Amino acid sequence: GENVEQHPSTLSVQEGDSAVIKCTYSDSASNYFPWYKQELGKGPQLIIDIRSNVGEKKDQRIAVTLNKTAKHFSLHITETQPEDSAVYFCAPSRHSSASKIIFGSGTRLSIRP
Amino acid sequence: DTEVTQTPKHLVMGMTNKKSLKCEQHMGHRAMYWYKQKAKKPPELMFVYSYEKLSINESVPSRFSPECPNSSLLNLHLHALQPEDSALYLCASSQAPSRERLMRIGAFFGQGTRLTVV
Numbered sequence: 001g002e003n004v005e006q007h008p009s010t011l012s013v014q015e016g017d018s019a020v021i022k023c024t025y026s027d028s029a030s031n032y033f034p035w036y037k038q039e040l041g042k043g044p045q046l047i048i049d050i051r052s053n054v055g056e057k058k059d060q061r062i063a064v065t066l067n068k069t070a071k072h073f074s075l076h077i078t079e080t081q082p083e084d085s086a087v088y089f090c091a092p093s094r095h096s097s098a099s100k101i102i103f104g105s106g107t108r109l110s111i112r113p
Numbered sequence: 114d115t116e117v118t119q120t121p122k123h124l125v126m127g128m129t130n131k132k133s134l135k136c137e138q139h140m141g142h143r144a145m146y147w148y149k150q151k152a153k154k155p156p157e158l159m160f161v162y163s164y165e166k167l168s169i170n171e172s173v174p175s176r177f178s179p180e181c182p183n184s185s186l187l188n189l190h191l192h193a194l195q196p197e198d199s200a201l202y203l204c205a206s207s208q209a210p211s212r213e214r215l216m217r218i219g220a221f222f223g224q225g226t227r228l229t230v231v
Contacts, residue, residue, distance in 0.1 A: 034219040043117075043203050043222030044156065089155055091219075100169055101146065101205075101220055103155035 002027040006090055006104035013080055014112050021107045023090030024072040030092040033066055033073045036103070038087045044103075048075070077109075085111045119204050119223035127231055128194060134226045136187040136204030144209040145187040146220065147179060150201040162187060163209045194230045201225040 003026035013019045023033075034049035050057045050064045050073065057064050061080075066073040073092070077084055090104040117138045126132050136145065143164050148156035161169035162181040176198075178190040187204055207220040 036219075036222075041224075043205075043224050045222065046219035049219050100158065100161060101207075102158060106155050 002030070002092065002102050004090065004092060004102060004104040006107050008107060009105065010108045010110070012110045012112060015080055015082060017080055019075075019077045019080055019084070019109055021075045021088055021090075021109070022072055023074070023092065023104050025090075025092040026071065027092070027094065028071065029094045030071075031094055033064065033090070033092050035062075035064060035075045036089045036091060038089065038106075040086075044089060080111050082111050082113065085109060117204055117206055117221050117223035119202075119226050121226060122224065123227045123229075125229045125231060126191065126194065128196070130194075131190070131192045133191065134189040134202055134204075134228075136189075136206075136223055137185055138206040138221070139185055140206060140221065141184075142206035142208055142221070143184060144207045144220075145181060146203075146205040146207075147177075147187070147189050148203040148205065150203055150225070156203055160189075191228075194228075196230050199229045201227055 005024045007022050011019055031052035035047055036044035037047045038044040048059050048062050048064050050066050052068055055066055061078050063076040064073060088107045088109055091101050093101055120135045145162045147159040149159055150156045158171050159173045160179045165181045165184055176193050180188040203222055203225045205220040205222045
């Protein structure tokens with residue numbers, strides 16, 4: 001099955017600085033690469049995703065970059081704000097599977113004021 | 114409506130009780146999921162329903178019994194649970210892959226049911 005690793009497991013950055021979280025996967029057939037944000041007491045929320053035919057996607061302060069050859073993709077958050085504090089999960093998958101979504105181990109991001 | 118609604122939000126049950134968790138979505142999604150999440154861990158897949166049929170059971174003990182009465186509803190029936198089953202139970206939905214729709218989209222999650230087994 002898919003082996004998904006996320007690094008780092010915890011990340012603390014100064015407000016206004018950038019944060020980068022990396023996700024490495026093993027299934028070369030994966031073609032969908034989302035990032036989820038989970039705030040305390042809430043369910044995960046999809047914040048950005050990318051498909052295998054695209055190398056980078058941006059949405060305001062967040063971006064995702066994909067390196068299919070190396071089988072990793074990264075979440076970039078610029079100009080971090082206190083509300084970015086949360087746990088972030090990657091969940092690479094393949095379209096042809098029966099909708100199986102497996103999460104990485106998670107990264108706890110803390111923004112220092 | 115882009116919400117997945119789960120009820121109840123909190124549930125405390127004894128080991129001999131029978132209870133059910135409920136999940137509802139009205140986004141026309143034909144894939145629905147149950148996940149279990151322990152503290153400081155990622156959500157762990159339990160079941161997947163695709164077009165109202167159970168397509169994946171991740172070797173979940175039979176004391177957890179899923180049901181999909183229609184395309185908008187998903188239930189999880191609980192019976193004879195153990196204290197270690199205490200966790201946050203998350204429901205999610207997404208568009209199911211099909212010939213007509215080639216590109217997957219991400220899943221929408223509910224807020225979860227916080228279950229405590231005593």
